Amino acid sequence: xxxxxxxxxxxxxxxxxxxxxxxxxxxxxxxxxxxxxxxxxxxxxxxxxxxxxxxxxxxxxxxxxxxxxxxxxxxxxxxxxxxxxxx
Amino acid sequence: xxxxxxxxxxxxxxxxxxxxxxxxxxxxxxxxxxxxxxxxxxxxxxxxxxxxxxxxxxxxxxxxxxxxxxxxxxxxxxxxxxxxxxxxxxxxxxxxxxxxxxxxxxxxxxxxxxxxxxxxxxxxxxxxxxxxx
Numbered sequence: 273x274x275x276x277x278x279x280x281x282x283x284x285x286x287x288x289x290x291x292x293x294x295x296x297x298x299x300x301x302x303x304x305x306x307x308x309x310x311x312x313x314x315x316x317x318x319x320x321x322x323x324x325x326x327x328x329x330x331x332x333x334x335x336x337x338x339x340x341x342x343x344x345x346x347x348x349x350x351x352x353x354x355x356x357x358x359x
Numbered sequence: 360x361x362x363x364x365x366x367x368x369x370x371x372x373x374x375x376x377x378x379x380x381x382x383x384x385x386x387x388x389x390x391x392x393x394x395x396x397x398x399x400x401x402x403x404x405x406x407x408x409x410x411x412x413x414x415x416x417x418x419x420x421x422x423x424x425x426x427x428x429x430x431x432x433x434x435x436x437x438x439x440x441x442x443x444x445x446x447x448x449x450x451x452x453x454x455x456x457x458x459x460x461x462x463x464x465x466x467x468x469x470x471x472x473x474x475x476x477x478x479x480x481x482x483x484x485x486x487x488x489x490x491x492x
Binding site: 341345349 | 392408440443449450454455491
């Protein structure tokens with residue numbers, strides 16, 4: 273800040289972004305008010321989550337029908353045979 | 360027939376012979392990497408219901424890297440075949456998983472359908488999803 277003052281004495285410190293808070297300005301006050309109002313609103317919207325005691329199992333394959341599996345079975349069997357290095 | 364035409368024929372048959380050798384040699388290469396075979400036999404890796412290989416327990420970095428590599432290759436095969444059969448990647452992978460679990464040998468690990476847990480394959484048939492063929 274001393275440097276700034278020495279090199280550009282016409283500029284006041286609080287006009288420079290690096291001088292920190294601009295909460296004293298009109299825009300700053302608006303932000304402050306927004307944060308003040310937002311705080312309780314966020315807290316009110318919180319849902320309390322508790323860690324489950326049982327592991328969660330997500331069945332991603334629930335939509336796969338037996339019909340499709342049977343249709344693919346022969347081809348899949350060949351795929352396993354032909355790629356026996358990775359199966 | 361000109362000399363150059365004859366040369367071309369010789370070259371073509373030579374290339375064909377090389378391709379033929381490649382086809383014959385391919386099945387011999389298609390066996391499990393010794394590290395993979397050892398990990399399977401030791402029950403460190405196993406077959407999951409989704410058609411991919413899994414690390415049993417926490418494993419180690421080397422095992423996880425090997426499993427990831429195999430699964431990337433499996434996924435590529437599944438994607439290609441699924442497209443050819445007009446199925447989704449998940450459908451094809453699941454079907455392959457059914458079969459891969461069937462083909463486990465006693466002592467090898469797989470995820471049992473009724474418990475969702477890693478289970479050692481026994482001499483009896485594996486506990487698979489009821490939709491499996």
